[in-house]
């Protein structure tokens with residue numbers, strides 16, 4: 222029975238992608254794609270757990286000042302140590318933008334984001350930085366600056382904790398507005414489990430405000446997600 226459990230959990234992947242937009246069309250704020258890939262029948266426990274996360278989130282996140290936690294990250298046990306890698310074809314200027322944001326997260330002391338090397342264990346949290354091209358749809362009025370989200374593999378970590386293999390992307394179609402530290406901070410924030418905030422001083426406000434400092438609410442939520450970090 223034990224190996225059956227293991228076979229199940231390896232396949233569960235919870236993935237959230239969030240779109241970050243430039244001011245212009247408030248209508249596209251909060252547009253998101255949520256995707257949970259699973260095996261029918263076998264994963265009821267996991268699905269129930271995910272549902273409960275959503276309910277908990279709705280109950281506990283009524284305080285509109287707090288920076289919310291991504292639903293699929295709610296209740297997870299994640300190490301605060303992440304290893305980043307760049308996808309192929311990320312230009313140097315985009316790498317610099319990502320690395321500025323990485324330094325800033327490391328300076329909080331709450332999470333640690335190091336470069337992934339060949340010697341890095343396979344049972345660690347990873348984040349992939351990438352770029353993509355997406356042109357503004359005619360008449361929509363808003364520019365998509367980036368995409369980001371966590372990707373959770375429940376219970377497969379070295380201490381039966383959860384692993385996160387999220388991705389953060391910058392839209393190179395509009396480098397003049399997307400290659401900004403505020404955008405990289407926002408997308409990496411999603412990877413780390415932060416959801417959109419209603420406060421303009423949050424880096425997680427869904428429309429870019431050019432913020433380059435995490436707000437005290439952003440820091441508080443980050444601490445909450447990683448308070449039981451398994452190191």
Ligand SMILES: [Zn+2]
Nearest residue numbers: 239240241427
């Ligand atoms: Zn976002």
